[in-house]
Structures are given as C-alpha cells and as structure tokens.
Amino acid sequence: MKTILFIIQKEFRQIFRNKAMLPIIFVLPLLQLLILSNAASFEVKNIQFSYIDSDHSAASRKLITNFKASSYFKVIQSFNSKTEANHEMQKGKVDVILEIPNHFERNLIKEKKSSLSVSINAIDGAAAGIENVYITQIITAFNQNIQTNLFQYNEATYVQPQNIVTIPSFWYNNTLNYKTFMVPGILVLLVTMLTLFLSSMNIVREKEMGTLEQINVTPIKKYQFIIGKLFPFWVLGLVILTVGLLIAKLIFNVPILGNIGLIYLFTSVYLFVILGIGLFISNHTETQQQAMFIAWFFTVIFILMSGLFTPIESMPQWAQNVTLFNPIRYFVEIIRMVMLKGATFLDISFQFFIIVLYAFILNGLAVLSYKKVN
Amino acid sequence: MSIIVQNISKSYNDIKAVENISFEVKEGELFGLIGPDGAGKTTIFRILTTLLLSNEGSATVADFDVVKDYKSIRNSVGYMPGKFSLYQDLTVEENLTFFATIFGTTIEENYDLIKDIYIQIEPFKKRRAGALSGGMKQKLALCCALIHKPKVLFLDEPTTGVDPVSRKEFWEMLKQLQKKGITILVSTPYMDEAAMCDRIALIQKGKILKIDSPENVTKKYDKIIYDIRAKDTYQLIQDLKHYPSQYSVFAFGEYLHYIDKKQNFNSTELLTYLQNKNHTEIEIHISNPTIEDVFMDL
Structure with a gap:
C-alpha cells in the first residue's frame, strides 16, 4: 500500500511539473466547451435566398414576402432569368432559387392549381434537407392561406375554412435549445479524450525514457505499478468532469434535473474503461507517437459513432450494432438522460452494468498484456 | 559462486545475440565483459536481471x-542500464527516495553504503535529475542501484559517454564497493578499463573468446608487437600491408601496431623497406601488448 501511495505521489509530482500539463487539463476543456458548444449547431440559418418572379402578381409578391418574413432566409436578390440565377448558384452566391412562373396567380384562380420551381444547393446534403423543410413549410402555409381566400371570394357560397393545426410540444428541451443538448455530450467527449490520451501516453513515456526497465528489475508488483500509474488519471478525469459541469451550469445554464451523484458514479466506472483502453494501447506501443495515433484512431470512431453529432437511430443497422461496443455511446446517453430528463438509477441501470462489464473485460486484457519480462 | 551462466543462447528472430555463453563470477569479484558494440553484452545483462x-x-x-526465482533476484540485485533511466523531472533526492521506497527500504537504512558517492551529489539534491551533468547522473544512477544493498551489481556500460576524469573516479568507486563485499558485473567497450577488473571475458558477436585476468590475458600473448611511426601515417599503413611477411x-x-609472421623478424629489414618507399622520420620499437592488441588478434 505504501508503495502504491508513493507511486501516486510521484506521478502527481510529474504531472504538475510538466509545464504543458496544467493548461491541457484545465484550460483546453474550458476552451473546447465554450467554442464547440457555441459553434456545433444543427440549425441552418442565413440561407441565401433568391427568386425569379415572372408573374409579378399580388400572389407572387405575397409569397416572396412570406420568405422575407422568415428569419431563416436572407433574401438577397431577384433575377430576371433562370440562366442568370443558375450562374450565381454556380458561383456559390445563392443557396436557393425560387422560380415563380408566368400566370402563377391566374392558374391558381382558374384551375385551382399552379406550380413552382425550387432549386437548392445540395453540396451540403444535410443543410439542403433542412432548407427544403423550411421552404415546404412556408409554401404550405401560403397555399392554405390562398386556398381559403380564393374559396371564400371566388365561389358563390361561403365555405368555412377547415385546417388541422399541429402544435408540437418538445419534452425535456422546451425551446429546442441545442446547447442544452450539446453541452453534456461535448463534456463526455472531453473527459474521454483527455483521460485516454494522457493515460495511454504515460506508460509509453516510461518505456521511451528507459525508466520502465529500471522499474521492472525492482520487486514492485504489477498491480501496484498499474494502480499507481492510473489512479492519478482517474482523479484527473473526475476533476475535468467537475470543471465541465460547472461551466455547463454557470455559463450555458444547462438544466441538471437528475441526481448529480449518479453522473459521478457512472463516470467513475466509465473512467476505468477508458484507462483500461489507455493501458492496453500503451502496452502494445513503443513510442508516445504510436500511442497518440492509436488513441486518436479510436477516439474518432468512438465520437462519430456515439450519437453525439448524428442520432444512432438514423445509422444503418450494422453501424447501430457496432455502437453497442462504444463506451462513449452509453456515457452520452446517460449524461443526457440524467441531466435533461432526471433519470434515476433504475433508468440507467442497463447502461451502467454494460459499462461495469466493459471495465472488467478491458482492464483484464490490459493487465494480462502488461509484462515485466519479454 | 555469485553468478553462474551455463550455455545461454538468445536470438531475436533470426539474429543470434548471444550463443552458447558460459562463465562464472566469484563472490566479491569485479568481473568485466569486454567487447565492441553489438557483441551481446546488454543481452546478457537483461537475461541476468530477469x-x-x-x-x-x-x-x-x-x-x-x-x-524460477526471478522475484528473489529482483530483491537482491542492483541494475544500472546503459541509458540513463531515472526520472528526469524528479529531483535527485526524490529519485533516490522513490527507489528506496519501492525496494521497501529507506535512504537512512543503507546510507553507509552510498555515503561516499552520495556526498558528492548531495549539494544538488534539490536539482532535477535531468539538469545534472553526465558524471553526476551516473553517480545518482549508481546510488539508486545501491540503495537496497544488493548482493550483485550489474552495470551496463556505465562509463560510455563520460569524460576521462569521471571515468577514473567511477572505477575507483567500484573498487570501494567491491571491498564492501558486493559482486560486480560490469560491461565496457573500452579496453583500457579492462585492466581495472579482477577477471575479464572478451566477447564478440555473441561468443566469449577468452576469460582470464587482465594480466594473464596480456602475459599469455605470444606475438611481438612493434610500434611504428612515420610522417605519412596513411601511406605507412598501405606500405606495411604490402610487406611480404606482415601478420597484422x-x-x-x-603509433601503428605491427605484427610479423616470421620468428626471426629483423626490424632493420623493415626499416630499409620503408626507407625505399620514401618514408621519413621512421621509428620502430617493440611495445608491450595491451588487451586491445589481444582483442584485435582474436
């Protein structure tokens, strides 16, 4: 026990003597949380909107006004011809071209139907999809409006307009504030990345410096060395979580509905999984550079398949199956459930036990692959 | 016997690092493994230190x-690898305390053993190990290897990259430790250091060529070596190599060390030969064989 304590003490000394270490631990998470949470938004705004009005009627003007009124669209200009508009799209100046054909209003009144042409720049497919939804919403509203008006005025008999109105209610995040949704996820990312990188590079560093060889000829026990090496990073992981939660609460005002102790309980087990991966990586690499690349490879896959940026439900079935092996996935799920929904231990017990299982498997593998003799 | 090695072989993939090596080191002996880089010295050390x-x-x-008993060995040997391998970001004192603790002892307990060495680096005990000079680092490493009072001390090329004065000091320290009853196995690529050992093993390409005391190694050498010098050294080598009866x-x-094949070698004949080759300032005289000469001949 004395030996373990001494290694822990030595490890902390080394961490705090490393000049680059303190900013990495405390400043980087803060910056990343502030920058990413403000920038990583799924909302599509400032859509560059242009139109070709060949009709010049009351109806066409009304339609364009509706677009102007929307906060998502920025009506930049009107074109006289489609060629001219296409040219601007080619240059990337406009995102959407709405073409209102000749006799748009007349056809609406006479034949009760008319057509519009919408061209959307789909270089960014996801954004194009969202833009399409916005445009469809505006046109549908316009359509309903004009239909009722036309019916009322043009038909001899008065018909009461009948519409089905839907008012969605967004549970757990009333205002659809994406920060509420993203901040806990990004916090997970930070805790994972920092502990994985720091721990995987740590033992490799001893290999690189040659100190591991000196340690290996001492009667120190495997478990003493591993616990002594990894415990400081377990503590650091919890410190980073605390710093992140404070930022989430104080700066982003993210609700924390559930029991915060539950988050700490889960994180403390989760960190074992990450440290196990880190130890495993460092056992199988010779230099810090190799360790860094391998850790980075896993982090990228884990992050992209965690449901943090893209919902897991929309992935193909095989990818969904792969995410079952991704520890970050469970952490993202849990931190969102606990913070936004107020989940209790019973609600997260499934994820919790999976993580406990992973912790045992990964650490078992890692300890087995650590050899003092080769 | 403090160390017994019997028919040890080790190969990395297809490359044989050491081949069928056997030697014994007596208790309290200062035994040297002498050989060039890549001879297999470090491999022997790594096998013996488990x-x-x-x-x-x-x-x-x-x-x-x-x-079988690797755990007991780790408690009773001290190992100083060729590369400085202490924590550069810990201070001298912290390094020493750290190694004392993981061996389950304290600095005070074995202070008398390291006292003579530690006293030289004590003024810098608050300095980080990375900021020490080469000689200081080596003294600290030796202290760390001695802190648990080992029975056998393994020193892998301890003087490589150290200045001549510190090298001499270091060997004196080893002699002192030997007096305290510690068996020492040391390796070095420097032939001149071999003379400081009780016995040496000359090792090359993973094989032991000779084991004897340094005096016997040179005494038993039967060839006569001539020191030869002239103004143009390069041309001298070329011409000597073309001398009909040259051996090496x-x-x-x-100087150049020259050995002749003939028993009745006459240095004046060689002198005329060299004079005919337009050499000036020629010097030829018999020299005492050194371990390096023996080594070159093996």
Whole structure:
C-alpha cells in the first residue's frame, strides 16, 4: 500500500511539473466547451435566398414576402432569368432559387392549381434537407392561406375554412435549445479524450525514457505499478468532469434535473474503461507517437459513432450494432438522460452494468498484456 | 559462486545475440565483459536481471535461478542500464527516495553504503535529475542501484559517454564497493578499463573468446608487437600491408601496431623497406601488448 501511495505521489509530482500539463487539463476543456458548444449547431440559418418572379402578381409578391418574413432566409436578390440565377448558384452566391412562373396567380384562380420551381444547393446534403423543410413549410402555409381566400371570394357560397393545426410540444428541451443538448455530450467527449490520451501516453513515456526497465528489475508488483500509474488519471478525469459541469451550469445554464451523484458514479466506472483502453494501447506501443495515433484512431470512431453529432437511430443497422461496443455511446446517453430528463438509477441501470462489464473485460486484457519480462 | 551462466543462447528472430555463453563470477569479484558494440553484452545483462528470457541454457544470480526465482533476484540485485533511466523531472533526492521506497527500504537504512558517492551529489539534491551533468547522473544512477544493498551489481556500460576524469573516479568507486563485499558485473567497450577488473571475458558477436585476468590475458600473448611511426601515417599503413611477411597492422594511438609472421623478424629489414618507399622520420620499437592488441588478434 505504501508503495502504491508513493507511486501516486510521484506521478502527481510529474504531472504538475510538466509545464504543458496544467493548461491541457484545465484550460483546453474550458476552451473546447465554450467554442464547440457555441459553434456545433444543427440549425441552418442565413440561407441565401433568391427568386425569379415572372408573374409579378399580388400572389407572387405575397409569397416572396412570406420568405422575407422568415428569419431563416436572407433574401438577397431577384433575377430576371433562370440562366442568370443558375450562374450565381454556380458561383456559390445563392443557396436557393425560387422560380415563380408566368400566370402563377391566374392558374391558381382558374384551375385551382399552379406550380413552382425550387432549386437548392445540395453540396451540403444535410443543410439542403433542412432548407427544403423550411421552404415546404412556408409554401404550405401560403397555399392554405390562398386556398381559403380564393374559396371564400371566388365561389358563390361561403365555405368555412377547415385546417388541422399541429402544435408540437418538445419534452425535456422546451425551446429546442441545442446547447442544452450539446453541452453534456461535448463534456463526455472531453473527459474521454483527455483521460485516454494522457493515460495511454504515460506508460509509453516510461518505456521511451528507459525508466520502465529500471522499474521492472525492482520487486514492485504489477498491480501496484498499474494502480499507481492510473489512479492519478482517474482523479484527473473526475476533476475535468467537475470543471465541465460547472461551466455547463454557470455559463450555458444547462438544466441538471437528475441526481448529480449518479453522473459521478457512472463516470467513475466509465473512467476505468477508458484507462483500461489507455493501458492496453500503451502496452502494445513503443513510442508516445504510436500511442497518440492509436488513441486518436479510436477516439474518432468512438465520437462519430456515439450519437453525439448524428442520432444512432438514423445509422444503418450494422453501424447501430457496432455502437453497442462504444463506451462513449452509453456515457452520452446517460449524461443526457440524467441531466435533461432526471433519470434515476433504475433508468440507467442497463447502461451502467454494460459499462461495469466493459471495465472488467478491458482492464483484464490490459493487465494480462502488461509484462515485466519479454 | 555469485553468478553462474551455463550455455545461454538468445536470438531475436533470426539474429543470434548471444550463443552458447558460459562463465562464472566469484563472490566479491569485479568481473568485466569486454567487447565492441553489438557483441551481446546488454543481452546478457537483461537475461541476468530477469528482464529477458533466454532461449536455451540456465543461469543463477546470488544462488537464485533467473527463471524460477526471478522475484528473489529482483530483491537482491542492483541494475544500472546503459541509458540513463531515472526520472528526469524528479529531483535527485526524490529519485533516490522513490527507489528506496519501492525496494521497501529507506535512504537512512543503507546510507553507509552510498555515503561516499552520495556526498558528492548531495549539494544538488534539490536539482532535477535531468539538469545534472553526465558524471553526476551516473553517480545518482549508481546510488539508486545501491540503495537496497544488493548482493550483485550489474552495470551496463556505465562509463560510455563520460569524460576521462569521471571515468577514473567511477572505477575507483567500484573498487570501494567491491571491498564492501558486493559482486560486480560490469560491461565496457573500452579496453583500457579492462585492466581495472579482477577477471575479464572478451566477447564478440555473441561468443566469449577468452576469460582470464587482465594480466594473464596480456602475459599469455605470444606475438611481438612493434610500434611504428612515420610522417605519412596513411601511406605507412598501405606500405606495411604490402610487406611480404606482415601478420597484422592497425592504428593504435599515435603509433601503428605491427605484427610479423616470421620468428626471426629483423626490424632493420623493415626499416630499409620503408626507407625505399620514401618514408621519413621512421621509428620502430617493440611495445608491450595491451588487451586491445589481444582483442584485435582474436
């Protein structure tokens, strides 16, 4: 026990003597949380909107006004011809071209139907999809409006307009504030990345410096060395979580509905999984550079398949199956459930036990692959 | 016997690092493994300090088998690897305390053993190990290897990259430690250091060529070596190599060491030969064989 304590003490000394270490631990998470949470938004705004009005009627003007009124669209200009508009799209100046054909209003009144042409720049497919939804919403509203008006005025008999109105209610995040949704996820990312990188590079560093060889000829026990090496990073992981939660609460005002102790309980087990991966990586690499690349490879896959940026439900079935092996996935799920929904231990017990299982498997593998003799 | 090595072989993939090596080191002996880089010295050290398993053969250190009793060996040997391998970001004192603690002892307990060495670095005990000079680092490493009072001390090329004065000091320290009853196995690529050992093993390409005391190694050498010098050294080597009865020629300090095949070699004949080749300032005289000469001849 004395030996373990001494290694822990030595490890902390080394961490705090490393000049680059303190900013990495405390400043980087803060910056990343502030920058990413403000920038990583799924909302599509400032859509560059242009139109070709060949009709010049009351109806066409009304339609364009509706677009102007929307906060998502920025009506930049009107074109006289489609060629001219296409040219601007080619240059990337406009995102959407709405073409209102000749006799748009007349056809609406006479034949009760008319057509519009919408061209959307789909270089960014996801954004194009969202833009399409916005445009469809505006046109549908316009359509309903004009239909009722036309019916009322043009038909001899008065018909009461009948519409089905839907008012969605967004549970757990009333205002659809994406920060509420993203901040806990990004916090997970930070805790994972920092502990994985720091721990995987740590033992490799001893290999690189040659100190591991000196340690290996001492009667120190495997478990003493591993616990002594990894415990400081377990503590650091919890410190980073605390710093992140404070930022989430104080700066982003993210609700924390559930029991915060539950988050700490889960994180403390989760960190074992990450440290196990880190130890495993460092056992199988010779230099810090190799360790860094391998850790980075896993982090990228884990992050992209965690449901943090893209919902897991929309992935193909095989990818969904792969995410079952991704520890970050469970952490993202849990931190969102606990913070936004107020989940209790019973609600997260499934994820919790999976993580406990992973912790045992990964650490078992890692300890087995650590050899003092080769 | 403090160290017994029997028929040890070790190969990395297809490359044989050491082949069928056997030697014994008596208790309290200062034993040297002398050989060039890549001879297999470090491999022997790593096998004896239980860091590496040999492919064949057996070895015991302080009466413990290196495979079966590796735990006991780790308690009773001190190892100083060739590369400085202490924590550069910890201070001198912290490094020493750290190694004392993981060996389950304290600095005070074995202070008398390291006192003579530690006293030289004590003024810098608050300095980080990375900021020490080469000689200081080596003294600290020796202190750390001694802190648990080992029975056997393994020193892998301890003087490589150290200045001549510190090297001399270091060997004096080893002599002192030997007096305290510690068996020392030391390796070095420097032939001149070999003379400081009680016995040496000349090792090359993974094989032991000779084991004897340094005096006997040179005494038993039967060939006569001539120191030869002339103004144009390069041309001298070329011409000596073309001398009909030459056995070997190699540079040795400011002289060339020349050995002849013939028993009745006459140096005046060689002198005329060299004069005919337009050499000036020629010097030829008999020299005492050194370990390097023996080594070059093996």
